[in-house]
Amino acid sequence: MARAKTTRHKTIATIIAWMVGLVIFFPILWIIVLSFKSEGDAIKTPLQVLTSAWTIDSYAVVQDRSDYFKHFSNSVIVAVGSTLLGILVAVPAAWSMAFVPSKRTRGILMWMLSTKMLPAVGVLYPIYLLFIELGILDSRIGLVIVLTPMAIPGIASTMLLNVILAWNEAFWTLNLTAAKAAPLTAFIASYSSPEGLFYAKLSAASVMAIAPILVMGWFSQKQLVRGLTFGAVK
Amino acid sequence: MATQHSKSAARMMMTPAVVLLLGGMLVPLVMTLYFSFKKYLPLRGGDLGWVGFDNYVRFVSSSSFWPAVATTLLIVGGVLVITVLLGIALALLLDQPIWGQGVVRIMVIAPFFVMPTVSGLVWKNMFMDPVNGFFAHLWRFFGAEPIQWLSQASMPSLVMIISWQWLPFATLILLTAIQSLDSEQLEAAEMDGARPFGRFWFITLPHLARAITVVILIQTIFLLSIFAEIFVTTAGAFGTKTLTYLIFQRVLESQNVGLGSAGGVYAIILANLVAVFLLRIVGKNLDA
Numbered sequence: 008m009a010r011a012k013t014t015r016h017k018t019i020a021t022i023i024a025w026m027v028g029l030v031i032f033f034p035i036l037w038i039i040v041l042s043f044k045s046e047g048d049a050i051k052t053p054l055q056v057l058t059s060a061w062t063i064d065s066y067a068v069v070q071d072r073s074d075y076f077k078h079f080s081n082s083v084i085v086a087v088g089s090t091l092l093g094i095l096v097a098v099p100a101a102w103s104m105a106f107v108p109s110k111r112t113r114g115i116l117m118w119m120l121s122t123k124m125l126p127a128v129g130v131l132y133p134i135y136l137l138f139i140e141l142g143i144l145d146s147r148i149g150l151v152i153v154l155t156p157m158a159i160p161g162i163a164s165t166m167l168l169n170v171i172l173a174w175n176e177a178f179w180t181l182n183l184t185a186a187k188a189a190p191l192t193a194f195i196a197s198y199s200s201p202e203g204l205f206y207a208k209l210s211a212a213s214v215m216a217i218a219p220i221l222v223m224g225w226f227s228q229k230q231l232v233r234g235l236t237f238g239a240v241k
Numbered sequence: 242m243a244t245q246h247s248k249s250a251a252r253m254m255m256t257p258a259v260v261l262l263l264g265g266m267l268v269p270l271v272m273t274l275y276f277s278f279k280k281y282l283p284l285r286g287g288d289l290g291w292v293g294f295d296n297y298v299r300f301v302s303s304s305s306f307w308p309a310v311a312t313t314l315l316i317v318g319g320v321l322v323i324t325v326l327l328g329i330a331l332a333l334l335l336d337q338p339i340w341g342q343g344v345v346r347i348m349v350i351a352p353f354f355v356m357p358t359v360s361g362l363v364w365k366n367m368f369m370d371p372v373n374g375f376f377a378h379l380w381r382f383f384g385a386e387p388i389q390w391l392s393q394a395s396m397p398s399l400v401m402i403i404s405w406q407w408l409p410f411a412t413l414i415l416l417t418a419i420q421s422l423d424s425e426q427l428e429a430a431e432m433d434g435a436r437p438f439g440r441f442w443f444i445t446l447p448h449l450a451r452a453i454t455v456v457i458l459i460q461t462i463f464l465l466s467i468f469a470e471i472f473v474t475t476a477g478a479f480g481t482k483t484l485t486y487l488i489f490q491r492v493l494e495s496q497n498v499g500l501g502s503a504g505g506v507y508a509i510i511l512a513n514l515v516a517v518f519l520l521r522i523v524g525k526n527l528d529a
Binding site for chain 1 (some may be wrong): 254255257258259261262264265266268269270272273276331334335337338339340341342344345348349351352354355356357358359362363364366367368372373375378379381382405408409465466468469472473485488489492493498501502504505506508509511512
């Protein structure tokens with residue numbers, strides 16, 4: 008009797024959980040589907056979309072037209088670069104804070120974490136000006152320089168989180184780049200101007216932009232929780 | 242245990258990090274402060290001299306200021322309410338015994354890793370577009386007129402998009418907190434005759450209180466500087482200008498650096514107030 012109740016409980020929970028999960032995941036699922044359709048098919052009603060022909064044309068066109076791989080490599084260089092630099096600087100600091108703690112250690116750590124909360128918009132213009140002066144606007148080095156201090160406190164918690172955040176970072180990457188150093192965030196933003204029917208291409212571009220990070224994120228869930236909450240939740 | 246020698250070695254090891262952070266923070270901050278006290282219009286005459294607190298007053302008395310504050314509060318508040326309530330529900334659901342739990346978790350967590358720019362564009366075009374969007378097809382299937390999401394219901398649409406992105410974050414953290422709850426308490430309560438809702442309200446919820454607080458504080462800090470979603474969907478139109486977006490416009494679009502910098506200082510003060518609360522909680526945990 009008790010066993011039956013538990014199995015029935017599990018079945019109901021499973022059904023509800025899967026339904027909820029699919030609803031939440033649906034937008035991502037949908038663009039994966041759309042990315043493999045032709046433009047004409049992509050805008051039809053969902054039923055028609057599902058039954059129309061599959062194609063990888065959209066991916067080819069997107070790569071051709073807006074050079075996905077250049078943007079991809081920019082994203083990689085900027086995200087990994089700033090994280091590596093951050094590690095170089097943060098690991099010694101973290102080591103000393105852990106093994107040779109002093110009275111001020113906690114205060115310093117708190118201050119480091121608080122710098123992450125400085126709203127970027129507050130310092131946009133000075134940085135923008137500085138970059139123009141130094142000739143590093145629209146350069147990967149420039150982005151690495153800006154994103155590295157943001158990476159340092161986080162590295163005290165987790166490295167992977169920073170790669171993800173730098174990858175998805177939009178405020179600096181959109182405002183400080185144009186053509187040469189534009190990472191994937193700008194690549195996608197360039198698809199925001201209206202130019203008619205382009206769902207399939209936008210879907211292909213979107214899938215290509217988010218796929219790497221989706222995979223990385225799935226592998227690092229537990230670390231993510233610790234890192235995101237700065238250890239406040241165990 | 243720290244000897245004199247290791248103490249100075251430790252201090253040396255901390256120096257690069259501290260210097261970098263200090264430099265990266267102080268220099269731009271000082272420059273922003275500097276600009277905020279000047280009238281500086283790069284496109285219309287350049288540096289026009291000191292104006293004291295003029296920019297600060299002008300920023301707050303501009304007709305877009307209070308609407309921007311209201312918009313910011315609405316978006317942050319709306320997303321917080323949705324993500325915390327749904328987050329608790331989802332966390333409870335995911336805590337149950339389920340077949341294929343790993344897959345469900347992955348599906349639920351996925352939206353958090355989607356770039357805000359991608360998220361904004363996908364929702365704007367593939368789902369909310371009144372002609373070809375998924376919702377439009379759905380509405381028409383049931384015989385109704387499709388809604389013009391981003392132009393007629395821009396705030397709810399934005400809140401929806403941003404909530405979708407942040408729900409996984411809240412869920413993950415709350416789920417972790419739930420799973421750290423000692424099941425013995427719950428079992429004892431069940432044996433004493435407590436009903437499911439009672440068990441939730443008196444045992445689970447208080448235990449979650451700290452996690453909920455952390456979620457609210459961290460999300461508030463990040464949500465205050467939301468940028469990309471607004472940038473690619475409405476560009477601030479239809480009353481979706483948050484404080485952050487307003488400052489961005491003042492600085493980069495209308496090129497009034499003095500005014501924008503003053504706004505930036507306001508934003509920094511605001512963020513710091515929230516941060517103080519968060520750090521107090523985190524600090525408490527570090528001791529424990």
